[in-house]
Amino acid sequence: MKFLLMLALLAVVFFMLGARRGRPSEPEARKPPPPAPPQAMLRCAECGMHLPADEALPGKGGVFCGAAHRASFEARQGRA
Template identity: 60%
Template sequence: MKYLLLILLLALLVFLLGVKRARPPRRAKPPAAPRGPQPMLSCARCGLHLPRDEALPGRGGVFCSAAHRAAYEAEHGGAP
């Protein structure tokens, strides 16, 4: 009889721990609102289209990476 009571208590403990872990966090952050559409710009070196927020400005326009900006400015005499 003692063993049956012990097994029941252990089963109850395991069940309660499992239920507690399965719950979502109490203060879950609301999902971020999707941003609106952005204008797409074209890289002056390779022509890749990318959102305005990701474009790097340079002397010859906008670029998709710092390497493309440096290469374009070196080719067109824009580097000091």
Template identity: 80%
Template structure:
């Protein structure tokens, strides 16, 4: 009889743990909202190749802005 009672208690414990795990979270506790889109960034055009790149990544030079140091040096060499 005591084994039957022990088995019943274990089954009840597993049932309670499984029911708690399968239950959806509270709506206010869930954060399924998508992340806000990234803000647009100012784009500049490379004076050597014409590629557009973000302003914070552009390299300034004598003839404008450049996408790389190689393009800046080749443009300034001419």
């Protein structure tokens, strides 16, 4: 009977140690990345569409949403 009691006690101790050691803490790689900071929105000088600053194309007279709008705006400004 003592043998069974000791065996049960050891099993409980190993279970408690294993449960504590086996539970992994949340690693840094699993945490989601922080959200990107907000960007300034700029308005296309040709069509008026708003777009993020990192996607805007600079040109004479402002920023543009694409190369075609930049070219047409600069051509129209050159004629005037």
